[in-house]
Amino acid sequence: MLSIKNLHVSVEDKEILKGLNLEISEGEVHAIMGPNGAGKSTLGYLLSGREGYEATSGNVVFAERDLLDLEVDERAQAGLFLAFQYPVEIPGVSNMEFMKESVNAVREARGEEAYTAAEFLKLAKEACKHVNLPLDFLKRGVNEGFSGGEKKRNEIMQLILLQPKLAILDESDSGLDIDALKVVAEGVNSQRDGKRSFIVVTHYQRLLDFIEPDFVHILADGKIVKSGGPELAKEVEASGYAWLEKGEEATA
Amino acid sequence: MSEQIEQAILRKYDAGFVSEVESDTFPAGLDEDVIRGISAMKNEPEWMLEWRLQAFRSWQKMKEPDWAHLGYDPVDYQAISYYSAPKSMKDKPKSLDEVDPELLRTYEKLGIPLHEQEMLAGVAVDAVFDSVSVVTTFREKLEEAGVIFCPISEAIEKYPDLVKKYIGSVVPRGDNFFAALNSAVFTDGSFVYIPKGVRCPMELSTYFRINELNTGQFERTLIVADEGSHVSYLEGCTAPQRDENQLHAAVVELVALDDAEIKYSTVQNWYPGDENGKGGIYNFVTKRGVCERNAKISWTQVETGSAITWKYPSCVLRGDNSVGEFYSVALTRGRQQADTGTKMIHLGKNTKSTIISKGISAGNSSNAYRGLVKMGPNSDGARNFTECDSLLIGDTCAAHTFPYIESSNPSAIVEHEATTSKVSDDQLFLCQQRGLDAEKAVSMIVNGFCKEVFKELPMEFAVEAGKLLEISLEGSVG
Numbered sequence: 001m002l003s004i005k006n007l008h009v010s011v012e013d014k015e016i017l018k019g020l021n022l023e024i025s026e027g028e029v030h031a032i033m034g035p036n037g038a039g040k041s042t043l044g045y046l047l048s049g050r051e052g053y054e055a056t057s058g059n060v061v062f063a064e065r066d067l068l069d070l071e072v073d074e075r076a077q078a079g080l081f082l083a084f085q086y087p088v089e090i091p092g093v094s095n096m097e098f099m100k101e102s103v104n105a106v107r108e109a110r111g112e113e114a115y116t117a118a119e120f121l122k123l124a125k126e127a128c129k130h131v132n133l134p135l136d137f138l139k140r141g142v143n144e145g146f147s148g149g150e151k152k153r154n155e156i157m158q159l160i161l162l163q164p165k166l167a168i169l170d171e172s173d174s175g176l177d178i179d180a181l182k183v184v185a186e187g188v189n190s191q192r193d194g195k196r197s198f199i200v201v202t203h204y205q206r207l208l209d210f211i212e213p214d215f216v217h218i219l220a221d222g223k224i225v226k227s228g229g230p231e232l233a234k235e236v237e238a239s240g241y242a243w244l245e246k247g248e249e250a251t252a
Numbered sequence: 253m254s255e256q257i258e259q260a261i262l263r264k265y266d267a268g269f270v271s272e273v274e275s276d277t278f279p280a281g282l283d284e285d286v287i288r289g290i291s292a293m294k295n296e297p298e299w300m301l302e303w304r305l306q307a308f309r310s311w312q313k314m315k316e317p318d319w320a321h322l323g324y325d326p327v328d329y330q331a332i333s334y335y336s337a338p339k340s341m342k343d344k345p346k347s348l349d350e351v352d353p354e355l356l357r358t359y360e361k362l363g364i365p366l367h368e369q370e371m372l373a374g375v376a377v378d379a380v381f382d383s384v385s386v387v388t389t390f391r392e393k394l395e396e397a398g399v400i401f402c403p404i405s406e407a408i409e410k411y412p413d414l415v416k417k418y419i420g421s422v423v424p425r426g427d428n429f430f431a432a433l434n435s436a437v438f439t440d441g442s443f444v445y446i447p448k449g450v451r452c453p454m455e456l457s458t459y460f461r462i463n464e465l466n467t468g469q470f471e472r473t474l475i476v477a478d479e480g481s482h483v484s485y486l487e488g489c490t491a492p493q494r495d496e497n498q499l500h501a502a503v504v505e506l507v508a509l510d511d512a513e514i515k516y517s518t519v520q521n522w523y524p525g526d527e528n529g530k531g532g533i534y535n536f537v538t539k540r541g542v543c544e545r546n547a548k549i550s551w552t553q554v555e556t557g558s559a560i561t562w563k564y565p566s567c568v569l570r571g572d573n574s575v576g577e578f579y580s581v582a583l584t585r586g587r588q589q590a591d592t593g594t595k596m597i598h599l600g601k602n603t604k605s606t607i608i609s610k611g612i613s614a615g616n617s618s619n620a621y622r623g624l625v626k627m628g629p630n631s632d633g634a635r636n637f638t639e640c641d642s643l644l645i646g647d648t649c650a651a652h653t654f655p656y657i658e659s660s661n662p663s664a665i666v667e668h669e670a671t672t673s674k675v676s677d678d679q680l681f682l683c684q685q686r687g688l689d690a691e692k693a694v695s696m697i698v699n700g701f702c703k704e705v706f707k708e709l710p711m712e713f714a715v716e717a718g719k720l721l722e723i724s725l726e727g728s729v730g
Contacts (some may be wrong), residue, residue: 048685051677072684082685088341088678092700101696102686141700142682158686 001027001197002166005056007195009039009046009222016042018222019058024166029198031233034219035241040201041085042068043219046170047083062163076102079165083155083172090142095154096124098142103161104220127160149180150164156187167191168199173207177201185210205237264525267490271358273464275382277336280466282329284308284385286437288334292404294439297412302490307435314429320591321620321652324497327534332499334437334554336382336464351387356377358461364489364531378458382467385440390454396455399483400445404472422505422540422568422639429534430562434470434503441471441502446481446512455710457486462522462533463666473494475505477512477547484515484710489522489557495531497559498523506541506549510571513548514541517709518565522557523530527615529587532559539563541640542585545571545600555582555592564622566595569603569634576605579705583615584649593623593654598664607638610702613649618651627664634664642672643701645694655679 002024009017013075016039022031032068034040040217044051047060049072063078068079090098104114108154108182115123124138132152143151152172172184188211200211207214216232220241226232235237281328291301311383314326340352353368359366360377366379366387376390380399385403394401400411408415425435462469477483480552489500516539525532535558535709541549551565561584567576578594594598596605605625613619625636643652650730657666675697699706 050681072681073687073689075687076687088676088682090679090682090697090700092703093600093696098696102688104682105689105692106687164277174676182616251366 001063003061007046007060007061008056009042010054010056013130016222017046017058020219020223022217023123024197024199024223027194028199028215029192029211029213031200031202031211031213031216032219032224033202033205033216033233033236036203036221037170039222040203040219044082044170044199044201047075048080055115056069060181061147074109075107076162080105081159081162081167083152083167083169085170085174087146087151087155088144089144089146091144093142094139094142095142096121096138099124099158099161102158106162115138123128123161124161126156130160131157131187142181145165148175149177151178152180154182156184160169160191162189166197166199169203170201171203172200173202173204181207181212205233208233253487254443259338265493267362267521267523270359271354272380273352273354273358273463274339275336275464276339277464277467278333280331280333282332282334282437286631287351290437290439293335293337294408296405296408299412299416300408303420304436304438305383307432308437310426311429311432311436314426314432316429316450320562320622321654322562322589322617323562324534324589326497326591327432327497331418331466332468333464333466334468334470335439336467338381341381344647355381356462357703359459362459362461376454376456378403378456380440380442380458380460380469380471382439382462382464382469387687388442394452394454395457398447398450399452399454402443403438404441404443404474406454407474411445414476415443415474418505418507419472419474419670420505422507422542423503423538428538430501431538433683434472434501434538435467438470438472438503441473442475442573443473444475444485446477446483446729449479451481451485454485454486457488461485461490461497461563462500466496466498468501470500471502473502473504474507475511475514475516476507477505477514477706479509480511481509482513484517486517486519488506488519493523493531496645497532499536500535500558502538504539504565506539508541508543508547508549510545510547512544512634513550515550515710516541516552516565518553518555519709520553520555520561522576523559524557524588525559526584527586529559532537532588533557534560535563535588536560538562539565540568540595541576542568542570543574543576546573547571548575549592549593550575550577550579550708551580552577553577553592554702554705554709555580555590558590559588561588561592562589563592564594566571567598567605568597568599568600569605569631571603572600573595573602574600575603577604578607578609578623579707579708581612581705582610582619582621583612583703584619585614588617590618590679591622592622595624595626596636597624597626597628598634598636599628600634601606601631603632604633604634605636609637609638609640610647610705611632611640611642612698613651613702614658616648618652618686619648620654622654622656623656624656625666625668626657627659627661627666629660630664631661634661636664636666636667639667639704641669641701642670643698644674645698646674655669
C-alpha cells in the first residue's frame with residue numbers, strides 16, 4: 001500500500017533523507033527508530049506534503065497513486081493521516097466542528113455521504129471516551145489550552161474518527177507519562193484491524209512495549225541502516241544508538 | 253502557503269448587481285436650494301428644514317477630519333447627487349402589491365424577501381433604496397405592541413414631538429464634519445420607538461441599498477427605548493459593483509432611558525472596490541448611544557465591505573449602573589482601509605463597558621482599531637475591559653491599534669488586552685492534513701478567531717455573518 005523508492009528529501013537546500021527505501025503492506029505496523037536528527041520527522045512531513053519538504057529524487061506510491069503529485073488535502077482524503085508531535089492550537093474552532101468538517105471532507109472526497117450532526121456527535125462521543133478525554137473536550141477549541149498528553153490523545157481521537165488507510169505517528173510518546181502512553185497505545189491498537197497500516201516514529205523503545213510492531217527500522221543519517229523484527233527495538237534499548245556512530249554497516 | 257491564502261481572499265462580491273429602476277435623481281451639487289429640495293420632497297415641516305439649514309451652515313465652516321489612519325483622494329462634495337428615488341415610489345405605494353416588482357426583486361436577490369409570509373419569522377424589515385424607504389413590514393403586528401417602526405421621513409410627519417425631542421440629542425447636528433453633512437441632507441432611515449416596559453416582539457432590521465450611480469446615501473436612524481423597554485435591531489448594507497467611489501455618511505442615534513436595553517447589530521457589506529482599489533463605498537458613519545440609569549446598549553458590528561470605513565459606534569454611560577458593549581469584527585482585504593473602534597464615555601457611577609474587537613487584514617489592506625475609554629470625575633466604581641485582537645493573513649497587509657484611555661477617577665478600573673497573530677502555516681497544515689482544502693481551512697480559522705463576536709449577533713444573522721466572511725475570504729488562502 002506504500003512503496004518508497006530511493007527517496008531523497010531536502011529542507012532549505014539541505015539533504016535530510018538520502019535514498020530511503022520502505023515497503024509497507026496492508027495491516028502492517030512499522031516502527032522507525034533512530035537518533036535525533038536522523039530525519040524521522042522529515043519522513044512524516046514529506047509523506048503528508050508539508051511545504052518546505054522537497055523530494056529531489058525517488059518516488060512514493062500510496063494506494064496505487066503517485067503520492068508526490070497530490071496536494072496535502074488530497075493525500076489526507078486518499079487515507080493518509082499524520083499524528084503530530086506538537087499539535088497546534090486553533091482558537092475558537094471547536095474540536096467537534098473541526099473534526100466533523102474534516103471527516104465529512106474526507107467522506108465526500110471518497111464519494112460517501114457526509115454525516116449529519118447527530119450521526120457525527122454519536123461517533124465523536126465514542127471516540128472521545130475511547131481516548132479517555134472528558135466529553136467537554138469536544139466543545140473546546142482545537143488543542144486550546146490542552147496539556148501535552150491531552151493533545152496527543154486528541155490526535156488519536158482524530159485518527160479514530162478519520163479511519164485512514166495509513167497512520168503515521170510522529171513521536172506520539174514524547175512527553176507522556178506511563179498512563180497517557182497506555183491510553184495512546186490502546187487507542188492505536190484498537191485501530192489495528194488487519195487492513196490499516198501504521199508507521200510509528202519514535203526515539204525510545206518504550207512505546208513499542210505497548211504497540212507491538214511487525215517491523216523495526218533504524219534510520220540514521222537519512223537512510224534505513226538496519227531492519228528487523230520487534231527484537232531490534234530491544235537491542236536499541238539495550239545498547240542505544242552509539243553503535244551507529246562507530247560506522248558499523250547495516251546488515252539487514 | 254501564503255500564495256494560497258491570497259488566492260482564497262481574492263474578492264467575489266455577490267451583491268454587485270445593478271437594478272434597472274427609473275429614478276428621479278437630483279443633479280449633482282450641494283447648496284441651500286438642494287436642501288430645500290430634499291425637505292420639500294419629504295413634505296417636511298418648517299422646523300425640520302430650519303434644522304437642516306443650520307447643520308449645513310455649520311458644515312460649511314468645518315474641515316474634513318484627517319486624523320484617521322486612512323488615505324484617499326479628496327471627496328468632491330459638489331460632484332455627488334444628494335437625492336435619488338425610484339420614480340415608482342413617488343405615488344407612495346400603499347401596500348406591497350403596489351411596489352415596483354423590480355424593487356422587490358432587488359431585495360429578493362439579496363436574500364431579503366419582503367413578502368411577510370416568506371420572511372424570516374420574527375424579523376420586521378424596513379427596506380431603504382437609495383434615498384427612500386420602499387416598504388416596512390409587520391407594521392401592524394408591531395403597532396399592536398405599541399412599537400413604532402417606520403421610515404424617519406414618515407416619523408417626522410406623524411410623530412413630530414418624538415422626533416423633535418430626540419433627533420440630535422445624542423449626535424448634535426454640528427458634532428463632526430460627516431454628522432453635520434448628514435444632518436443637512438439626510439434622506440431616509442428608520443425610526444423606532446419602544447414604549448415603556450415593552451419588550452419588542454420581533455427583531456427589527458433595516459436593509460440599506462445604494463443603487464444609483466454617483467449618488468450618496470445619507471441615512472439617519474433614531475431608536476428610542478423608553479423606560480424598561482427592550483429592542484434588538486439589525487442593519488444590513490450592500491451596493492452595486494461600480495468603478496466610481498460612492499459616499500455613505502450615516503448617523504445613528506440610540507436613546508436608552510432608565511432600565512432600557514438596545515442591542516444594535518450591523519452587517520456591513522458595501523461594495524469594497526476591486527483588488528486594485530478601484531471603486532467602492534466611502535463609509536463615514538457616526539453612531540452613538542446614550543444610556544440612562546441601569547440602561548444597556550450593545551453594539552455588534554461585522555464590517556466586511558467598503559473601500560474606506562470610518563466608524564466608531566460609541567456609548568455615553570450617563571446613568572448610574574449603565575452598561576455599554578462593543579463587539580466588532582472588521583475584515584479588510586484587497587486595498588480596503590478601515591479605521592474603526594468605539595468610545596466608551598463613563599459618566600455615571602458603577603458604569604461598565606466591554607470592548608471586544610477583532611480585526612482581520614488580508615491582501616494589501618490596512619485595518620486600524622481606534623478606541624477611547626474615558627472615565628469621568630463622577631464615575632466611581634466604573635469598569636472597562638478591552639480586548640483587541642488582530643489577525644494577519646499574508647505579509648502585505650497591516651494592522652494598527654490606537655487605544656486611548658483617559659481616567660479622571662481613581663476608583664475606576666480600565667483593562668486593556670491586545671494580541672496580534674498570523675494565520676500560521678502550522679494551523680493551515682493541520683487543517684489540510686485532516687482533509688480540508690485551504691479555503692475552508694482559512695475560513696474556519698478566521699471564524700474561530702471571530703467567535704466571541706459572532707455569538708453576540710441575533711441567531712438568524714450569526715449564520716449569515718459566518719457565510720459572509722466565507723464569501724469575503726474566498727480566494728484569500730495560500
